Amino acid sequence: MANPETSDLPEVFATDAADAVVEVEPGQAGEHIEPSLLGLEPYQWVSIAMVALLLIAFGMMKVHKTIAGGLDGKIAAIKANLDEAKQLRAEAEALREEYAAKIAGAEKDAEAMLENARREADGIVAKAEEDTAAMIARRERMAQDKIAAAERQAIADLKARAADASTAAAAQLIAANHDAAADKALADEVIANI
Numbered sequence: 733m734a735n736p737e738t739s740d741l742p743e744v745f746a747t748d749a750a751d752a753v754v755e756v757e758p759g760q761a762g763e764h765i766e767p768s769l770l771g772l773e774p775y776q777w778v779s780i781a782m783v784a785l786l787l788i789a790f791g792m793m794k795v796h797k798t799i800a801g802g803l804d805g806k807i808a809a810i811k812a813n814l815d816e817a818k819q820l821r822a823e824a825e826a827l828r829e830e831y832a833a834k835i836a837g838a839e840k841d842a843e844a845m846l847e848n849a850r851r852e853a854d855g856i857v858a859k860a861e862e863d864t865a866a867m868i869a870r871r872e873r874m875a876q877d878k879i880a881a882a883e884r885q886a887i888a889d890l891k892a893r894a895a896d897a898s899t900a901a902a903a904q905l906i907a908a909n910h911d912a913a914a915d916k917a918l919a920d921e922v923i924a925n926i
Contacts, residue, residue: 769777910918
């Protein structure tokens with residue numbers, strides 16, 4: 733029958749090499765004996781195997797050249813990416829400076845256009861004022877000329893009427909005061925003056 737204290741432990745098969753009996757006090761764990769080969773522990777054998785594998789891999793198969801070539805390729809790719817990034821950054825800086833210059837130039841152009849527009853507007857206003865003053869002066873002269881012409885026409889009409897009236901009055905006076913004898917004496921006097 734099985735011992736109740738050891739019922740939860742795994743079953744161990746006995747071999748010829750395992751003649752040693754280890755007595756364990758109740759409540760204590762027994763000491764574990766590690767297997768060893770040629771006086772080396774298992775972790776030491778694993779280390780020796782890794783070193784041997786690496787020596788074979790690096791020495792005979794020239795894996796180090798493949799690894800170095802792969803690393804060199806990665807380094808070259810990273811350098812190419814960095815160079816491309818530097819170039820792109822330089823191009824972006826150049827574009828930024830170009831657009832900043834264009835913006836500054838556009839602002840200067842806008843200011844110049846605004847100043848030019850103000851000068852042209854001032855010139856147009858000044859020319860309009862001059863043209864208005866000249867037109868007013870021309871219209872005043874035209875009005876004065878029309879008034880002067882109307883005055884001359886009125887004076888000429890008045891003179892003509894006065895001449896007509898005086899001629900008619902003189903004709904009536906001559907007809908009333910002169911007879912045929914006075915006409916004969918007047919004609920003789922005119923002929924004598926000639």
